[in-house]
Amino acid sequence: MGVISPKRRVALPSKFRKELGENPIVARWYEGCLVVVSKGNWKALLARLTGKVGIITQPVRDTDRFILGSAFEIDPDDQGRVVIPKSLSDYAGLKKEIIFLGLGDRVEIWNREAWEKREDYVAKYAADLIEKLGRNERKEGDEV
Numbered sequence: 001m002g003v004i005s006p007k008r009r010v011a012l013p014s015k016f017r018k019e020l021g022e023n024p025i026v027a028r029w030y031e032g033c034l035v036v037v038s039k040g041n042w043k044a045l046l047a048r049l050t051g052k053v054g055i056i057t058q059p060v061r062d063t064d065r066f067i068l069g070s071a072f073e074i075d076p077d078d079q080g081r082v083v084i085p086k087s088l089s090d091y092a093g094l095k096k097e098i099i100f101l102g103l104g105d106r107v108e109i110w111n112r113e114a115w116e117k118r119e120d121y122v123a124k125y126a127a128d129l130i131e132k133l134g135r136n137e138r139k140e141g142d143e144v
Helices: 014-020 039-050 058-070 086-092 112-143
Strands: 009-011 025-028 034-037 081-083 097-102 107-111
Touching (some): 014 034, 014 097, 025 058, 034 039, 034 086, 039 058, 058 086, 097 112, 107 112
Antiparallel strands (some): 009 081, 025 034, 034 107, 097 107
């Protein structure tokens, strides 16, 4: 857990700083949170979202608008503190207490209350979610 100041300053947890590098990118993300990624992982993350689509379809354009259109490069100071842009802080409803959630190649930043609700949802439906992923994977495998 972390704290965001009234001027939207937060300290990135030390366990994430090395992975995120010197000038990570922060952007809007799904379910009302923010995503922070290293510059090196930024393009790979976008490629995962838009898939292997050669044509820039409306869903790809909308994903670009939602994420790319909100992206900011942030510059941590020597203590790992950064200022979250107001538009992003407002989008995620960041209040005093925030949650940093490390997810491999990215870190999500959540309003604590919103995260607790989402965590309850995920815990309640975890079995259903993994079954749905399994069905989707089987369908993709059948097409090959």
